[in-house]
Amino acid sequence: xxxxxxxxxxxxxxxxxxxxxxxAAVVGYFLxxxxxxxxxxxxxxxxxxxxxGAALIGVxxxxxxxxxxxGAVLCLGQFSERMRGRDIxxxxxxSFAMGLGVLFLNLYAHSSxxxxxxxxxxxxxxxxxxSVEDILITLALGALVIACLVVIGRPLLFASVDPTVxxxxxxxxxxxxxxxxxxLAIATAISVLMIGILLAVSLLLAPAASAxxxxxxxxxxxxxxxxxxxxxxxxxxxxxxxxxxxxxxxxFYISFFSSFLYLIxxxxxxxxxxxxxxxxxxxxxxxxxxxxx
Amino acid sequence: xxxxxxxxxxxxxxxxxxxxALGATLVGFFLINRGMTFACxxxxxxxxxxxxxxxxxxxxxxxxxxxxxxxxxxxxxxLGGEHRERDIGIGVVMSLALGLGVFFLASYSGxxxxxxAILFGSIxxxxxxxxxxxxxxxxxxxxxxxxxxxxxxxxxxDPEQAAARGLPIAFLNVVFMVLVAVTVxxxxxxxxxxxxxxxxxxxxxxxxxxxxxxxxxxxxALVLGQIIVIMSILMAGMSASWPVxxxxxxxxxxxxxGLRTVQALGSTFGRxxxxxxx
Numbered sequence: 381x382x383x384x385x386x387x388x389x390x391x392x393x394x395x396x397x398x399x400x401x402x403x404a405a406v407v408g409y410f411l412x413x414x415x416x417x418x419x420x421x422x423x424x425x426x427x428x429x430x431x432x433g434a435a436l437i438g439v440x441x442x443x444x445x446x447x448x449x450x451g452a453v454l455c456l457g458q459f460s461e462r463m464r465g466r467d468i469x470x471x472x473x474x475s476f477a478m479g480l481g482v483l484f485l486n487l488y489a490h491s492s493x494x495x496x497x498x499x500x501x502x503x504x505x506x507x508x509x510x511s512v513e514d515i516l517i518t519l520a521l522g523a524l525v526i527a528c529l530v531v532i533g534r535p536l537l538f539a540s541v542d543p544t545v546x547x548x549x550x551x552x553x554x555x556x557x558x559x560x561x562x563x564l565a566i567a568t569a570i571s572v573l574m575i576g577i578l579l580a581v582s583l584l585l586a587p588a589a590s591a592x593x594x595x596x597x598x599x600x601x602x603x604x605x606x607x608x609x610x611x612x613x614x615x616x617x618x619x620x621x622x623x624x625x626x627x628x629x630x631x632f633y634i635s636f637f638s639s640f641l642y643l644i645x646x647x648x649x650x651x652x653x654x655x656x657x658x659x660x661x662x663x664x665x666x667x668x669x670x671x672x673x
Numbered sequence: 674x675x676x677x678x679x680x681x682x683x684x685x686x687x688x689x690x691x692x693x694a695l696g697a698t699l700v701g702f703f704l705i706n707r708g709m710t711f712a713c714x715x716x717x718x719x720x721x722x723x724x725x726x727x728x729x730x731x732x733x734x735x736x737x738x739x740x741x742x743x744x745x746x747x748x749x750x751x752l753g754g755e756h757r758e759r760d761i762g763i764g765v766v767m768s769l770a771l772g773l774g775v776f777f778l779a780s781y782s783g784x785x786x787x788x789x790a791i792l793f794g795s796i797x798x799x800x801x802x803x804x805x806x807x808x809x810x811x812x813x814x815x816x817x818x819x820x821x822x823x824x825x826x827x828x829x830x831d832p833e834q835a836a837a838r839g840l841p842i843a844f845l846n847v848v849f850m851v852l853v854a855v856t857v858x859x860x861x862x863x864x865x866x867x868x869x870x871x872x873x874x875x876x877x878x879x880x881x882x883x884x885x886x887x888x889x890x891x892x893x894a895l896v897l898g899q900i901i902v903i904m905s906i907l908m909a910g911m912s913a914s915w916p917v918x919x920x921x922x923x924x925x926x927x928x929x930x931g932l933r934t935v936q937a938l939g940s941t942f943g944r945x946x947x948x949x950x951x
Contacts, residue, residue, distance in 0.1 A: 479922025
């Protein structure tokens, strides 16, 4: 009986984790190209406020995260279509969201004795306790994000790599930027649901950043990033369920393997291809290729 | 409210909070101008892992906090490369540290409340001894910053010129990062690791939109930091269940966003918003 429940939990965790890994890696590729590492960190903190606020008023945390994330994106999108060089604005919005999250969590934890440990799940994630509905919603949202990226992928790539030329060619930079941030907000929300606020960034950032160090052509790089993400999640989930330390949450394994992978990719880049930065150049070539043909 | 001030815990909190804010805003000014704002957000979170590790090994959490922050600050100071790669590096190091923190926390079978105090802050429960410690650390920070202010400003504004004139760059960098580690560690007590950013970066960020002269910016930032921290502690003390860090973050946000709005309105009527840029 217990074994059956365990294997069902394991299957759920694998399914949810795999979805999140693929979505995070694909979104992450554009995130790395657009230098949005700090903005994605901010979105996870905004998710913190969303999840805790939703818990406080008795709504599904995922709904709270998506709604607040999209709201924040619309606000931040007013400043500029690209978040680059906007560190102070992002940081202050991030802090405010984090402050709200801390407040909501505090109020929620004090509202009932059974809620006292609520913070742990939100901060560090809980693949073990993800419900079937959550997984279905994650699948649906993940499919939505991927579908949108398939549609806007090519112009987005162009706009990310060479905004000046893209603008001249009539690519709507601001619109694309805001749409991408909205997709990032959704991807962040489902990642947070699986591995928690504090570690969602490792799944968004590291697989894609490593793939960019290894890969050459955009499509192959995205595929590599997704493969890295899925492998890391499978390793993490398997170790959480069957590993030597049963109490260690999956987030630890995911952050550990992600960082390790990124380190290897850095060493690889230095050793094989010299220290020059050739990644934007290759993407540029790819894009202009297609837009000419 | 006058009654509230009679409680020793409020006196301790106000004293330690206002002292910490002095060092924090001063160092925050340089962090902004060196483009290290993301690092400022990452460092306290990295410190959290150190604190969790120290608790696991039976040391004082603050020792682990300081050690991890100092190591990470030195690594960040010497991270080369372009802005994008540096940000990715910081993000990856931060998630690795947070992962380690989770691991330490999960391996610790005892009462982890002390680690949560690191995440969320504990200024309202601070002891007289800790107040004394933050007073000493603030004095050291202020003294060092006063001596280093000019060379550090020179280096921040124009690193190449500073190197050409024979400024001891590596030494300046190391001393500055030690000061960063000290102020971040003391700030963690006030706001918790999650919200150090608001305390260190918001006051100088607001001040930089009000003046162009470095001296005036620093003076304004110090005053703003004091206002934000003292108001936050008083409001948290009165509300009883709302955390100090929430008020710090909210006041910073309101101050900054309010100023931006006023300046945006002002510039549509023909006046430029004034900013000082390094």
